Amino acid sequence: MSVGVERLLDMLFSVLPNIWRLRTCEEAVTFDSGLLTVKREIRSKLRIIAIDDEGFPYREGLESYGFTLTTRTTSPPGTELGQFAIVISDIMGVMPQNTNQHGLPAIEEYFNEYPLLRVVVLTGAQRNSNLIRRAEQSSDIVLSKQTALEDMVPVLDRLLADILSPTSQWTRMRNFLRKKGLNSKQLLLAEHYYTQSFIKNQPDIFSKGLGKLRTNVDYSEVLAGSVSAFSAVVKLARTLSGP
Known part of the structure; x- marks a missing residue:
């Protein structure tokens, strides 16, 4: 040998x-449904960045559950995301150079080049659109902007548990x-x-x-x-x- x-x-x-x-x-x-204290500690320690040119409507609600959020109106370079565990991004209007350009190139970069970052797409686009199909291939989950706060919380908890x-x-x-x-x-x-x-x-x-x-x-x-x-x-x- x-x-x-x-x-x-x-x-x-x-x-x-x-x-x-x-x-x-x-x-x-591993998360347990009864360990609320532990959940809140995890939510506070693993930070989330939300990117939406119209403002992120869930911020106060998620913070009331113990999540730590930073909000941006435009997509930052991927290298600036090292302090975050999850990125939530709208598709439209989040590119710095041209607000009419969709943000999928940035989302695809986050997902494909930063493997430890969980990517959530939040959008108002139609479910069967080409943008949504591309987003589904370049994110951990796609959520509608009509998603209720109470439905978003367990989604983020599952991502944190996976992290x-x-x-x-x-x-x-x-x-x-x-x-x-x-x-x-x-x-x-x-x-x-x-x-x-x-x-x-x-x-x-x-x-x-x-x-x-x-x-x-x-x-x-x-x-x-x-x-x-x-x-x-x-x-x-x-x-x-x-x-």
């Missing part, structure tokens, strides 16, 4: 116990890295750095580890938009799951 294969197997067997520990952590932070799932986060990141051309060995190394970040509560292990991988991909931009959010998730997950 070659030295390279032996090292790869050693890495694999070192990762497996870590994945088990991540699943234990995941069970500890706090270490295995769900890794699945999204792994799919992103695979699309960027990482091979099996590089993905295995990336998974090792990822699990170590959670277990040791040091998110920079993951970001620095990706920098060590010899690829043709520049991760600086995606990491700028993901690692700070990843850091918040690591710290909150560790807090809720205990030592």
